[in-house]
Amino acid sequence: MSTPSVVSSQSSQAGTGQMREVTLGQAIRETLAEELRRDPTVFIMGEDVAEAGTPFKVLSGLVEEFGPQRIIDSPISEAGISGLGVGAAMTGMRPIIDIMFGDFIGLAMDQIVNQAAKVHYMSGGKLRVPLVIRTTLGATRRTAAQHSQSLHAWVSHIPGLKVALPSTPYDAKGLLKTAIRDDNPVIFFEDKMMYQLKGQVPDDDYTIPFGVADVKRAGTDITLVATSSMVQIALAAAEQLAELDISAEVVDPRTTTPLDKETLIASAQKTSRAIVIDEGYERYGVTAELAAVIADGAFYYLDAPVKRLGAMDVPVPFSPVLEDQTVPTAEAVTQLAKTLCGRV
Amino acid sequence: MTQTKAPREQSAQQRAADVREGAEQWMLAYRLMLRIRFFEEQVNDLYRTARMPGLAHLYSGEEAVAVGVCQALRPDDYITSTHRGHGHCLAKGASIDRMFAELLGKEPGYCRGKGGSMHIADQETGNLGANAIVGGSAGIATGAAFSSKMLGTGQVAVCFFGDGALGQGVLYEVMNMASLWKLPILYVCENNLYNEYTHNAETTAGSMLARAQAFNIEAEEIDGQDVRLVYATAQRLVERARRGDGPGFLLANTYRFHGHHVGDIQRTYYRSKEEEEYWKAERDPITILGNWLLEEHVADAAQLERIRSEAQEEVTAGVEFGLNAPFPEISEVTEHVYA
The missing domain is CATH 3.40.50.920 (Rossmann fold)
Incomplete structure (x- = not known):
């Protein structure tokens, strides 16, 4: 971030430790690693998330530390993995489902909109879905009409879902921690063109509450x-x-x-x-x-x-x-x- | 797809021992099936007398599937259900009064009246919810089986769905994963012949069983009107899944005595009255079990009649509870959107 007059409030629960520079992709990866270490019920499932570390290499190294039981390469089945994530979330796990491109959430829409978003309400508040779906948005990567859309409006429209859109490494880390610890389904959109964006993050644990601009x-x-x-x-x-x-x-x-x-x-x-x-x-x-x-x-x-x-x-x-x-x-x-x- | 398996031939001695051992269970199965039947008939009555909002999909005729499968489960095992789900909920242990309260949109209902007939969930009995999207709970059930495996709890998940769900792609996505990862799950396909108002001959190509077999899932096709056979088959598949030997697929051939939903009264355009009469007269799962109980001298006619009237009384008391229960406070409309 090259703007000298930035006055980011880095709000209430901000970390105060030593600051260091990371890319947005690194911020995502280290957040996932920290949460995987902190909570044994957290797991990651998606296409090419293990050894490949996703096409964006955001998850590189996680399978080496956490093993294939928690960093799980799935079939190319967006609806299936999203649905499995909903059920696992309802029964004691905190799944993080990786949908490689935001364009692919169309394949998973029933699971997100009719299942994840509604389970808590339909059950009169008894069942909970602590699920994170991480996906991407953003054009100008020269990947044309089916790999470039920004479809966060679709899910922002649905009661029962929360939608996070980080714009800096600092926000990515704090918002992703909040997403993973939240008891509701959260759709977490990362701009695929910003993975190399650098910014300061503190060393210690911090979260950024949702609903705070x-x-x-x-x-x-x-x-x-x-x-x-x-x-x-x-x-x-x-x-x-x-x-x-x-x-x-x-x-x-x-x-x-x-x-x-x-x-x-x-x-x-x-x-x-x-x-x-x-x-x-x-x-x-x-x-x-x-x-x-x-x-x-x-x-x-x-x-x-x-x-x-x-x-x-x-x-x-x-x-x-x-x-x-x-x-x-x-x-x-x-x-x-x-x-x-x-x-x- | 009409093949069914009969119980194996047994020695008379072995058979007598099995009858004695199973007597209590089959008497309970008889009671549970009657409870479901009377519950559904009561729902139909509520609808016809305009005392129930919305609509309902009745399970009458299919009772042996829910009861036989759920008798093979532990109390902490999971089920997911369908729009035709009252039978599954009751078989897994839901109480009649809170079920009626939910169907009537009342505050003491299982979901505080927010779910209704098609969305009853009851965490305490392992019921992760009925689902109004055909095939919609396949992912949830598979996820529950995944949790069980990850957490090492030994629980099995059962995913109930109808033959209509065989048209939904997500089912095949999750069956693939369940087999790959040897998840403790039983997929139960209740084949009642009709996808809503269309015979499955018009919608479903090839073999139903082969769909599961293609994923290397242990699959069995049975007569779903014989509760003892349903139980025995489900028991084997459930315990196999619990041991970590992988998922099962149970294709239970059955029939819904009513229409697709309570309002589906004129249905001769898609199925004949003769067909309906045949199933009611010859293939009623309650009659089939009742006759067996009499033939094997497990019970006499008076005992069966007593169970029948007790089940009816339970349903009558339950509907009274539901009708008299309060509606939720208006302020609840915005509660439970988020946890």
């Missing part, structure tokens, strides 16, 4: 609400805007469900303008929900309509020149922010 950069003129992959875009835009003397505040909700409405609304009330940036499809997406929350809660403070920037409503194309058109860029954010601030 983080102000990644403080500002006064416009609020940029950004999720996951779009946080870095928003921070880059904020740098560009600073050069134009526009002070942008970057707010990262970190979880879409539960959602920290208060922080979003308070920021928009303070700055009087807001843009919501998310890599999911713009139509009926996360940007729509967050924009509605801000419009509803900050209406009388706003000097401009709340604007949205999401992925273009097209299947993600393969050709790089086409794909690059489909996701929001720092330049697009900057341009829109200038317009909202009357600086055309």
Whole structure:
């Protein structure tokens, strides 16, 4: 993270130990290792998670420490492993199911939406599903329409699920610990393009509570609400805007469900303008929900309509020149922010 | 797919010993099957008299499968059930009164009225829940078997489903894993011939049993109307799974006496009245066991009649409890979304 004016709140239960630099991928791996050591009921199941360590190599080394009984290579059966995860979670385990690409959750949707999300409610609160499904989002990896989508809106829509979207190694670690220790099904989306992103994490154990947004950069003129992959875009835009003397505040909700409405609304009330940036499809997406929350809660403070920037409503194309058109860029954010601030 | 296995020929002496030894169990099986039958008939009555919201899928006619399989289980063994699940819940030990309360959306119901007929779950009897998605609980049951193996608890999971679930891909995904990892699970396919309103001859190609055999799962096809045969077969497959020898698949041929659900009354377009009458007259699992109990002198007619009236009284008391029970507080609507 190259932005000097970051004021990440690194909230309440933050670790205070020695800080060190890791990549987001390393942060995920060491979090999983720490939780596997801490709790014998935690296990990881998915396609190519053991010796292969996934195509992203995020899990490399885990099978060597924890063995094939806990780091389990599965058949290519997203519905089956998700369903097995639900049942194992209901009966004493804390499964972490790895769905390699977020695009594949379509295969597992009944297990996630009709089983995992509803078991606790349908049983009148008797049964619990402490399940984590880790998956990925994000385009621009040149993997075309079926390996590039950001589908977190689908699951954010469903009562009973929690949805986490880390944007830094620090957040990834704290949010993943919370996810694993939570008694509810959590869908944990990692931006596959951010695994090499570096950031500081403390040595000691810490968690980040769900439903607590983080102000990644403080500002006064416009609020940029950004999720996951779009946080870095928003921070880059904020740098560009600073050069134009526009002070942008970057707010990262970190979880879409539960959602920290208060922080979003308070920021928009303070700055009087807001843009919501998310890599999911713009139509009926996360940007729509967050924009509605801000419009509803900050209406009388706003000097401009709340604007949205999401992925273009097209299947993600393969050709790089086409794909690059489909996701929001720092330049697009900057341009829109200038317009909202009357600086055309 | 019509082959069924008859109990092996036995010596008269051996048979008499088996009868004596099993007498108590078969009397209990008789009672449990009647309890389910009267429960379901009561549900049908509640529906027809507009005292029950929603709908229900009745298990009448299939009682021997649930009772025979559950008699082969430990109290802490797991089951998952289906939309046609009242029989499984009762056979695994659920109480009639709390079942009725749930069906009526009442607060003392097993799920505080939030699940209803198609979602009854009862942790205390190992029932991980009925499921209104056909084949929807296959993953859950397999996951429960996975937990048992990981935690070394010795528990077995039973996954009940109908022949309709053979059309669902997830079932094959989890059967593959169960066999790969030798999970302690028994898949019980209740073949009642119909996928809702369509005969399975129109929906299901090839052999049902071979589907499981292809995964190297120990598979048996039996007459699901003979509770003693269901028990004996389930017992063997369950203990085999418990020993760590891998999953089993039990194909039980049976018949639902009612329609797909309580409102499915006009059904001659998909099955004949003659077929229904044949199964009710000749293949009723309660009659089959009752006749055997009489023939083997395990019980006399008066004893059976007494069990019958006691079961009826239990159901009558249970429905009264349910009807008189309070609805949940309105504030409960937002409770239990998250743990």
